[in-house]
Each structure stands twice: as structure tokens, then as C-alpha cells.
Amino acid sequence: MTTTSLIQSLSLENKGVISRIISIVENEAAESTLLENAVFKQSGKSYKIGITGPPGAGKSTITNQLTKLFRLQDKSVGIIAVDPTSPFTGGALLGDRVRMSEIGLDDKVYIRSMASRGSMGGLSRKAIVAGDVLDAAGFEYIIFETVGVGQSELDIAKAADTTVVTLVPESGDSIQAMKAGLMEIADIFAFNKSDRPGADAAIASLNSIMQFKVRQADEWKTEIVKTVAQENIGIADLADKIEFHRNFLLRTDKLNQLRMNNYEARTREVVSRKLNSEFWDDRSNDFLHQNLMTLLKKVKSPNELADEIYKKYN
Numbered sequence: 001m002t003t004t005s006l007i008q009s010l011s012l013e014n015k016g017v018i019s020r021i022i023s024i025v026e027n028e029a030a031e032s033t034l035l036e037n038a039v040f041k042q043s044g045k046s047y048k049i050g051i052t053g054p055p056g057a058g059k060s061t062i063t064n065q066l067t068k069l070f071r072l073q074d075k076s077v078g079i080i081a082v083d084p085t086s087p088f089t090g091g092a093l094l095g096d097r098v099r100m101s102e103i104g105l106d107d108k109v110y111i112r113s114m115a116s117r118g119s120m121g122g123l124s125r126k127a128i129v130a131g132d133v134l135d136a137a138g139f140e141y142i143i144f145e146t147v148g149v150g151q152s153e154l155d156i157a158k159a160a161d162t163t164v165v166t167l168v169p170e171s172g173d174s175i176q177a178m179k180a181g182l183m184e185i186a187d188i189f190a191f192n193k194s195d196r197p198g199a200d201a202a203i204a205s206l207n208s209i210m211q212f213k214v215r216q217a218d219e220w221k222t223e224i225v226k227t228v229a230q231e232n233i234g235i236a237d238l239a240d241k242i243e244f245h246r247n248f249l250l251r252t253d254k255l256n257q258l259r260m261n262n263y264e265a266r267t268r269e270v271v272s273r274k275l276n277s278e279f280w281d282d283r284s285n286d287f288l289h290q291n292l293m294t295l296l297k298k299v300k301s302p303n304e305l306a307d308e309i310y311k312k313y314n
């Protein structure tokens with residue numbers, strides 16, 4: 001299929017086409033940029049939810065329950081599960097197999113797992129573009145589920161309209177979350193596994209940490225929702241809070257601002273990538289390698305060597 005016919009046949013019903021386009025993007029195949037441009041221009045109608053948090057907190061369980069709830073409202077849902085730590089992809093993960101059997105057979109649900117395949121390079125960028133593909137296909141909700149607490153989660157959170165951070169009672173999660181920068185990105189905390197001991201105390205401590213968060217008058221106040229995802233407790237409440245946040249963004253005209261900020265970051269990222277790849281050719285790389293000794297011997301600092309290379313090869 002040509003790129004034009006791929007784009008023309010892109011729709012909810014056509015999961016094969018969705019998968020093909022995402023694969024082309026994922027593999028950075030030749031026609032990737034053309035497809036990225038086309039889907040971007042058709043995107044913007046979906047509502048994007050990011051679900052992130054530490055490993056095992058219940059992100060997948062929450063995603064599945066939310067999806068079931070949206071389906072009861074006859075809303076279509078596209079899910080992108082991003083795992084920067086796993087070399088597997090395409091539903092090879094056990095949890096994803098369970099998920100496929102639960103909700104994956106639904107016509108109006110599409111699930112895609114994306115993993116790093118050994119290199120972290122551009123995974124979050126590709127996941128965000130995959131979001132554009134699902135958006136252009138017409139899904140009403142898109143859920144980005146990301147494992148761990150690293151830079152890629154933060155990047156993906158920026159591409160979401162509402163970011164849900166999942167925490168659990170154990171292991172001083174709130175403190176960890178604060179350190180990892182999750183406080184700043186959380187629109188809603190889903191305090192999951194609240195069937196476990198210590199949940200109320202942990203929520204109280206999260207609450208007190210949040211009081212220190214500096215907030216402007218017109219800024220969203222982060223919500224905390226108590227969930228037991230496995231038993232579908234608190235999920236309707238979570239969905240309400242997401243809707244509440246969405247209405248807030250629309251009412252205050254922050255949704256467009258937020259998306260514009262995200263598009264700005266994406267544009268800058270492309271420019272940085274281009275500059276970087278143009279700059280580092282054989283000559284500049286050789287020069288760097290030949291001068292590494294001057295760093296070890298403390299003749300030059302990295303700043304000085306960088307300046308020298310920059311002046312020489314720019």
C-alpha cells in the first residue's frame with residue numbers, strides 16, 4: 001500500500017492499517033515522515049490520558065478498568081503501553097496477553113505495546129506519534145501507559161491532556177514520586193491498592209507533601225483518588241476526575257495552550273536532533289576521540305573541548 005492509500009484507509013475499524021502505520025513509524029522506515037505529517041494534521045480530536053507511576057503499581061489494571069468503563073459509555077479507546085525497560089514488544093508481555101483476552105477483542109479498542117528493543121532512542125517520540133496515529137484513526141480516548149519513573153515517562157506525560165500518576169501504599173512511594181518529578185506532572189493521583197494496610201496513612205502523607213506545591217490562582221489543584229483497581233473500586237471516581245480536569249482545561253482555554261506547548265517541544269526536539277546529527281560527522285567524531293586523553297589528563301575540560309570542536313566544525 002502507498003502512504004496515501006494507507007492514510008485514506010486509516011480508521012477505527014481498520015486495525016491492520018493502524019498497526020502497519022505504527023510499525024513504519026516505530027522502525028523509522030523511509031515513508032515514516034510522510035505518514036507522521038499526515039496523521040498529525042488529522043489529529044487533535046482525541047482526549048489523551050497518560051497513566052504512569054512505579055513498576056507494579058497497577059497501571060495496566062487501572063487502564064483496563066477505565067477502558068471497560070469508557071466502553072460502557074460507547075466510547076472508543078486506543079491504548080499505547082510503553083515499556084522502556086523491556087526488550088519485548090507486540091503483546092509479548094504476560095500482562096498484555098491477559099489484557100488482550102479481556103478487552104483486546106473489542107472492535108472499538110486497539111492496544112499496542114511499544115518497547116525499547118535495546119535502545120532507548122526515541123521511544124517516547126515514537127509513542128507520541130503512535131498516539132497521533134490513533135487520534136487520526138478516530139479513537140475518542142487514547143491512554144498512554146508508561147512503566148517506571150524516567151525521562152521518557154515525563155516526555156509522554158507532556159503529550160497527554162490529563163496525567164494520572166499511580167502510587168501504592170508501600171515503600172514511601174510519595175517521596176519517591178516527588179523526587180522523580182511526578183508531583184509536577186500529576187493532574188490526578190490514583191492511590192491504588194488501597195485495600196492494603198497503610199493506605200490511609202500514605203494518602204495523608206501525600207496530602208501533606210502536596211500542600212507545599214506552589215500553585216497559581218487559576219491553576220488546577222491536583223486530585224487524589226483512592227482505588228482498588230483489581231476490584232474496580234474507585235475507577236468511576238477516577239473517570240469523573242479525568243472528566244472534571246478535561247472540563248477545567250476547556251473552560252480555562254488551557255487545553256490548547258497545553259497542546260501548543262507540547263507541539264513546541266516536539267518541534268524543538270526535531271531541530272535538536274537534526275543539528276546533532278549534522279554536526280557529528282566522521283571528522284568531528286574523530287577529533288573528539290583523538291582528544292579524550294586531554295580530558296583524562298585534565299589538560300582540557302569538557303566545556304573547553306566542546307567549544308573547540310564546535311568552533312572547528314560548525
Ligand SMILES: Nc1nc2c(ncn2[C@@H]2O[C@H](COP(=O)(O)OP(=O)(O)OP(=O)(O)O)[C@@H](O)[C@H]2O)c(=O)[nH]1
Binds near residue numbers: 058148230
Ligand atoms: N491488592 C491489590 N492488588 C492490585 C490492585 N490493582 C492491581 N493489583 C495487582 O498488582 C499487580 C500489578 O498490577 P499491574 O496492573 O500489572 O501493574 P502495572 O503498574 O501495570 O505493572 P508494570 O506494568 O509491570 O509496571 C497485579 O498482580 C495486579 O493484579 C489493587 O488495587 N489491590
Ligand SMILES: [Mg+2]
Binds near residue numbers: 059060061095
Ligand atoms: Mg503494566
